[in-house]
Amino acid sequence: MTVHFPFQNSYSGLPDSFFARVAPTPVAAPRLIKLNRPLAVQLGLDPDVLETPEGAEILAGKTVPAGADPIAMAYAGHQFGQFVPQLGDGRAVLLGEVIDKDGIRRDIQLKGSGPTPFSRRGDGRAALGPVLREYIVSEAMFALGIPTTRSLAAVVTGEHVIRETALPGAVLTRVASSHIRVGTFQFFAVRRDTDAIRRLADHVIARHYPELLGAERPYHALLGGVVARQADLVARWLLVGFIHGVMNTDNSSISGETxxxxxxxxxxxxxxxxxxxxxxEMGRYAYANQPRIALWNLTRLAECLLPLFSDDQEKAVADAQDILGAFSETFSDAYQAGLRKKVGLFTERDGDDALIQDLLDTMAKNQADFTLTFRKLGDAAGDPAADDARAQFMEPAAFDEWARRWHERTALEPQSAAERQAAMHAVNPIFIPRNHRIEAVIQAAVNDNNYAPFEELVKVLAKPFDDQPDYAAYADPPLPDQRVLQTFCGT
Known part of the structure; x- marks a missing residue:
């Protein structure tokens, strides 16, 4: 059987300055760990063929499939506020693009596939742990309904990579609407290549914002579109307690995906x-800072687009400021609407925002579990006698006072208790990829070559809103000795 990818490569048709042509570096003995079969079908690929040894060789970069035009994309970026004029794909190769069953163009990229001209003395490889982490979390985000890149496959290479110690090497096959970032625009802006910025903007509009084709001011509209998508995306992050960790401009997607x-x-x-x-170390990308940082990143995008706005610098800046000004309201509207859903409010009344903020403040003071508090609050909506929500609080009496006000507020709406509970459970997950669970999965795979915990965790997280009694323990927060206090880049 032959692995067939119906590639249609638009990005590699752009000028050579946009990328470097480079093939993946072959590996010794690739072996498939996990294939995302539903995603393969969505992409128009045959999962049975991808699960063959030939498929594993392609997914590891040992063999380049017919029709691929492998490239490493060029981009720059602000990393923790410091500008680096050339970054680029240092350990990833974009094999090409396919049109999925919904007619959407998707990138297929190998991450950890060897050095490229952008590697900056790195080995271009990935260790098994970070590959498993990205597979788990990206697919969990998809199941939560949050725009995200996807994971098609994870493959071990049969080789080791050297970090602090020797670790099993692996390759992740990542799928995205595209890999174009704010930093992609910055790469050309710092070089004052206005023609390239225009070419890139036109490509982005055609690929991600086709409704803007023919707009009177398409580049203004493009910035507005990216602002709206990023504002909505970050609101969604906060509503599930997600912390990105490295919101650099080279990690800020123009398509609005995580x-x-x-x-x-x-x-x-x-x-x-x-x-x-x-x-x-300074908390730049802390949970509550993420909206502010998203706007900061979007401001860097706006700076890149100024030459396309007007030859009059003052007018261009004023136009950009007007567009950026919409971020705060768009984010706030999305975030507050999401919070109302999380506490089971179907209508909007004066005092709702304060009521919800009081809950969040009480949660913070009492070290209440974010996910379980909202999930158990849904139980209390269906049965006022349910007290699992108050059990999340160090001082349950503080929750009791808030709950009294909440019940008074929900009584003003006509929905039944069952309707409210169903609505709350539909937006408040019970299962999230908790850090201690991810670390346990990684340790089992790296130390014992045991992928059963990985498979089970991925299975549970695919249905985050379902109770799944057989896997109830996966909802539990970590015990004190299980807490993960730091996470790492893994590069």
Whole structure:
């Protein structure tokens, strides 16, 4: 059987300055760990063929499939606020693009496939742990309904990579609407290549914002579109307790998808200042800082687009500021609407925002588990006698006072208790990829070559809103000795 990818490669048809042509570096003995069969079918690929040894060789980069035009994309970026004029895909190769069953163009990229001209003295490889982490978290985000890159496959290479120690090497096959970032625009802006910026903007509009084709001011509209998608995306992150960890401009997707799962994490106990990333020493990308950073990143995009707005610099800046000004309201509307759903409010009344903020403040003071508090609140909506929500609080009486006000507020709406509970359970997951579970999966795979825990965790997280009694333990927060205090990039 032959593995067939129906590639249609538009990005590699752009000028050579946009990328470097480079093939993946062959590996010794690739072996498939996991194939995302439903995603393969969605992409128009044959999962049975991908699961053959020939398929594993392609997914590991040992064999380049027919029709591929492998490239490493060029981009720049602000990393923790410091600008680096050339970054690029240092350990990833874009094999090509396919049109999925919904007519959407998708990138298929190998991550950890060897060095490229952008590697900056790195080996271009990935260790098994970060590959498993990205597979788990990206697919969990998809199941939660959050725009994200996807994971098609994870493959071990039969080789080791050297980090602090020798670790099994692996390759992740990542799928995205595209891999174009704010940093892609910055790459050309720092070189004052306005023609390339225009070419890139036109490509992005055609690929991601086709409704803007023919707009009177298409580049203004493009910035507005990216602002709206990023505002909505970050609101969704906050509503599930997600912390990206490295919101650099080179990790900010123009399509509005979550991209690059390095030291990412989901909160256990609610803490607006929570940081997990080992490299975020100043808390720049803390949980509650993410909206502010998203706007900062979008401002860098706006700076790149100024030459396309107007030859009059002052007018271009004023136009950009007007567009960026919409971020705060768009984010706030999405976030507040999401919070109302999480506490089971079907209508909007004066005092709702304060009621919800009081809950969050009480949760923070009492180290209440973010995910379980909202999930168990749904139980209380269906049965006022249910007290699992108050059990999340160090001082349950503090929750009792808030719950009294909440019950008074929900009584003003006509929905039944069962309707409210169903609506709350539909937006409040019971299962998230908790850090201690991910670490246990990684240790089992790396130390014991045991992938059963990985398979089971992926299975549970595919249905985050379902109770799944057989896997109830996966909803539990970590015990004190299981807490993960830091997460790592894994590069």
């Amino acid at each position: 991209i690059d799962y390095g030291p990412c994490a989901f909160m256990d106990a609610y803490n607006p200042a929570q940081v997990f990333s080992s490299i975020d």
